[in-house]
Amino acid sequence: MSERSGTGSSVQEAESILERLAATALDDDYYVVHDDPPRPTAKLLTGVAAAVFGLLLTVAAVQTRVDRPATEVERDALIENIRLRQDLVDNRQETVVGLQEEIADLQAASVVDGPGTLALRAAAGAVPVVGGGVELTVESSSNEDRPGGRLTDTDLQLVVNGLWLAGAEAVAVDGHRLASTSAIRSAGEAITVNYRSVTEPVVITAIGDEDVLQNQWEQGPSGRYLAARAEADGIRFAVRGSDDVEMAAAPEARLSISAEPLRRSTS
Amino acid sequence: MIPVIGLVVGVTIGLILQPTVPTGLQPYVPIAIIAALDAVLGAARAFLEGRFDDRVFVVSFVSNVAIAAIMVFLGDQLGVGSQLSTGVIVVLGIRIFANSAAIRRLIFHA
Numbered sequence: 001m002s003e004r005s006g007t008g009s010s011v012q013e014a015e016s017i018l019e020r021l022a023a024t025a026l027d028d029d030y031y032v033v034h035d036d037p038p039r040p041t042a043k044l045l046t047g048v049a050a051a052v053f054g055l056l057l058t059v060a061a062v063q064t065r066v067d068r069p070a071t072e073v074e075r076d077a078l079i080e081n082i083r084l085r086q087d088l089v090d091n092r093q094e095t096v097v098g099l100q101e102e103i104a105d106l107q108a109a110s111v112v113d114g115p116g117t118l119a120l121r122a123a124a125g126a127v128p129v130v131g132g133g134v135e136l137t138v139e140s141s142s143n144e145d146r147p148g149g150r151l152t153d154t155d156l157q158l159v160v161n162g163l164w165l166a167g168a169e170a171v172a173v174d175g176h177r178l179a180s181t182s183a184i185r186s187a188g189e190a191i192t193v194n195y196r197s198v199t200e201p202v203v204i205t206a207i208g209d210e211d212v213l214q215n216q217w218e219q220g221p222s223g224r225y226l227a228a229r230a231e232a233d234g235i236r237f238a239v240r241g242s243d244d245v246e247m248a249a250a251p252e253a254r255l256s257i258s259a260e261p262l263r264r265s266t267s
Numbered sequence: 268m269i270p271v272i273g274l275v276v277g278v279t280i281g282l283i284l285q286p287t288v289p290t291g292l293q294p295y296v297p298i299a300i301i302a303a304l305d306a307v308l309g310a311a312r313a314f315l316e317g318r319f320d321d322r323v324f325v326v327s328f329v330s331n332v333a334i335a336a337i338m339v340f341l342g343d344q345l346g347v348g349s350q351l352s353t354g355v356i357v358v359l360g361i362r363i364f365a366n367s368a369a370i371r372r373l374i375f376h377a
Contacts, residue, residue, distance in 0.1 A: 054277025
């Protein structure tokens with residue numbers, strides 16, 4: 001490279017890359033002294049370069065100006081499209097609701113309620129039920145940092161199993177009715193029942209003979225387990241009988257079963 | 268004189284023909300303009316300092332635009348297109364400001 005005149009010293013003093021950049025803003029080659037006069041072609045090329053620069057600027061400016069309305073038109077079209085599709089979805093959803101009602105009506109009409117059918121459907125969780133039973137409230141320890149003081153899916157599973165063992169006819173956790181394919185499991189921090197998360201305090205309701213249920217559960221392994229958990233880890237729970245326990249039907253997805261009976265009963 | 272005529276001719280051509288930039292080349296245009304602006308301002312400063320050289324200007328103009336385009340292309344290929352473009356703009360921007368300041372000093376002596 002050539003000798004810098006004037007600003008040469010600042011190049012050495014420049015400490016950072018940015019300072020150096022500012023100090024050498026003018027290309028070094030300009031400082032080379034040329035004795036021979038510029039040839040005509042070089043002058044012409046300078047003109048061409050300037051023309052290219054002007055062309056670039058103009059093209060970019062024109063393009064931006066021309067593109068703007070196009071982008072806006074496109075955006076409006078997209079918004080309109082979204083609106084139309086949303087209308088369509090709304091319509092379809094209305095159709096879905098109507099069809100679901102129709103399905104329910106047809107199902108209700110097609111089911112011939114023989115003796116025991118209703119009892120079977122109640123036991124399967126397919127219909128809302130009401131009756132006497134117990135109401136169990138479970139909650140994590142009040143001290144959140146206590147190890148093991150958090151209510152787990154296993155706790156709920158054991159409580160529910162204990163209630164079935166004690167003779168419950170129908171069980172619901174936080175209003176979620178349990179069917180034969182229901183699952184109680186934890187998903188991250190939350191506990192889910194029928195794939196819906198439940199919030200504490202968890203209220204478990206069971207329908208059955210009030211006294212029998214309560215006694216059997218408390219003396220069974222499940223009741224003893226929860227009592228031990230309460231003592232060791234601070235889990236809080238309360239059982240009380242109730243003569244008016246109501247629960248909804250289990251969700252449709254928990255009731256659909258792909259299995260078919262091997263032999264049709266002749267009753 | 269020739270560069271000014273060239274500039275006017277270029278702008279006129281652009282306004283009359285209104286050519287559209289192909290979609291593939293669109294990301295290169297802004298960077299190319301910044302690079303060209305750097306070369307032009309450098310030339311203006313050199314002109315005012317009395318050391319303008321046509322050859323140096325043409326070479327710096329072409330190489331500036333080419334290198335800027337290559338860096339955008341490289342950034343696209345590496346998946347860091349916008350970052351490399353930002354780097355190019357920062358570096359050229361500093362040079363542009365430094366040259367503008369020099370031009371300002373030369374014209375206004377302030």
